[in-house]
Amino acid sequence: MNKLLITGGLILSGFLASAQNNLDKIINVAEVERIERVLAADEMKGRKTFSPEIDKAADFIAAEFKKAGLQFFNGLTTYKQSFKMTKAKFISATGTINGEAVLTNDIIAVTTQAALKLDEKSGYKKIVIDTGANLMAEANKIISANEKTLVLVNTGQAKNFSRLKRFKRDSFEEKASVVFVLSDKDAATYSFDVLHEISQSSLANVIGILPGKSKKEELVVFSGHYDHIGIGKATADGDSVYNGANDDAAGTTAVMMLANYFTKEKNNERTLVFIAFTAEEIGGFGSQYFSRQINADKTVAMFNIEMIGTESQWGKNSAYITGYEKSDFGKILQGNLSGSQFHFEPDPYPKQNLFYRSDNATLAALGVPAHTISTSKMDTEKFYHTADDEIETLDMANMTEVIKAIAISSKGIVSGKETPSRVEKLNR
Ligand SMILES: [Zn+2]
Secondary structure (H helix, E strand, C coil): CCCCCHHHCCCCCHHHHHHHHHHHHHCCHHHHHHHHHHHCCHHHCCCECCCHHHHHHHHHHHHHHHHHCCECCCCCCCCEEEEEEEEEEEEEEEEEECCEEECHHHEEEECCCCEEEEECCCCCEEEEECCCCCHHHHHHHHHHCCCCEEEEECHHHHHHHHHHHHCCCCECCCCCCEEEEECCCCCCCEEEEEEEEEEEEEEEEEEEEECCCCEEEEEEEEEEECCECCECCCCCCCCCECCCHHHHHHHHHHHHHHHHHHHHHCCCCEEEEEEEECCCCCCCHHHHHHHCCCCHHHEEEEEEECCCCCCECCECCEEEECCHHHCCHHHHHHHCCCCCCCEEEECCCHHHCHHHCCCCHHHHHCCCCEEEEECCCCCCCCCCCCCCCCHHHCCHHHHHHHHHHHHHHCHHHHCCCCCCCCCCCCCC
């Protein structure tokens, strides 16, 4: 535990004093630690997506949302936003091109269908990848286009062909199949049969809302991911639980504390959405699913909170915002902190592409000023994705200050007085 308690924290000028009192009462080190201890406990076994233990974490978050007095999101009858992921395990592949047999190893199907059967009459688009092309980049483009496609890969790419197995269709929605075949033939006629074992697994975000007083339809999202990577390689002292205390029990804790704070303040004109995402570590599926359940055009801002448990590279009372230059979200936040010693900075690790690597990415691509707030020193954070990402390595006092700074700096957006500029949409 860090002994530098609140004395070093936010010092705000007079008119904010009463708000500050409530803030200290609700967002304090003891509460941060209470929540962190549950989420990052060894019994949670690293909160791996699809594990029984992640459900325990979800139950805890839901119980806290209930205690705070949050309402259910859009038609749900629980705080859990459940959905199913389809996975495909390869069994067999056979086929012919112009009547000649093709080897199993020369067929790779990216599909969620158990029995995939195609021939030249099945309406598949035909694309050729030449010897000189960047195979993985081209394949990625074709798969993203989400159209039924037969891809004839030139035999000059034979060495790299098996790398295409990395593409999976693990998904929560129906997607078009893409079949790659290593062949130089023009495939005037063809026929392929591919079998997979299909399984479905359930997973859930945890979500609750605080309806706005006057601008109900305008949404402000506070989020963090509660999944982590589970059990891994043991350390020298035999610890194999990847607790993810910082990644991202810290962000989840912040979301829960902000829910507590804003339900007590009850002065939000906009509707506030509090969400703990699942499956961030295995591809951001929780946030992708969520982004399809809300109207992005009505989502005014997203505060995604990731790894705020350690000091940033500028020391205490500071954090960075990814994609700072893509909207004026950061400037608005900083503007609400005048008189405080806390400061937000632009992301100092632009080469790491953090803006598109966390749960803010899907909504950002749809134009929402959706940013991630973090303190993690991505170049030197020594416990990142290790069994040592434990509660003892966090600076609870500083983390509390970060959460308070988010509460204060979001004030204008929460009250409907400030609206950040939109992020440029990505065409996918
Ligand atoms: Zn994370």
